[in-house]
Amino acid sequence: MDSTSESSQPPLHLTPQLCFSTTTLRDFLRLSRSSIDDPISQQLNALVAPAKAGFDPSSTSHRAVQPISRQIDAQSCNEFKDKMLFPSWRARSDVLSYCAIVATSPDPDDPETTLREAEDAKHREIVVNERLDPYSGRFFPKEPRTEQLASLIRQEKGVENIVRSRTWNVVKERCGKSAETWEEAFAKWSQGRNSS
Structure with missing residues (x-):
């Protein structure tokens, strides 16, 4: 093969x-x-088959451009x-x-499930004061695999x-x-x- x-x-x-x-x-x-x-x-x-009639020696005396789309x-x-x-x-x-x-x-075999759950729990405990830090409320959880x-x-x-x-x-x-x-x-x- x-x-x-x-x-x-x-x-x-x-x-x-x-x-x-x-x-x-x-x-x-x-x-x-x-x-x-x-x-x-x-x-x-x-896949293009060579000439069926065989090789013609006179074909080498000049250069012929073959059409690509044959x-x-x-x-x-x-x-x-x-x-x-x-x-x-x-x-x-x-x-x-x-x-x-x-x-x-x-x-059920995702090795990062426990880590994601811990990150989610940690994020829920955070007290966010967006007036002091407008970006502190952002949380981007990791996607499951x-x-x-x-x-x-x-x-x-x-x-x-x-x-x-x-x-x-x-x-x-x-x-x-x-x-x-x-x-x-x-x-x-x-x-x-x-x-x-």
């Missing part, structure tokens, strides 16, 4: 610890995007989408969906939409114009996988 397909695979066991380890979560998303979506033009260039045959494009692009998107979607569920679930995770997931879903739109525009340009949005194409692929 090549490194491209390995980096697009989700971590084997999705656990809340993966979600709360924001460095690991972001690394997975970054590696997956950088192996498939970021180099999409190079990925598609690799089309790739439909079978190669479909194979790339079905075996590389969409599985990579699915892996990221699965991780983001799982972590979104974790972010909205109760978190589920709220921090929910914020991160919203941010990463926004990034994911931008990345997929950009990637899909390049795919449509190189594989033939399509009226489908990336959402429609991905949903159709997902339904085909679920029905088989």
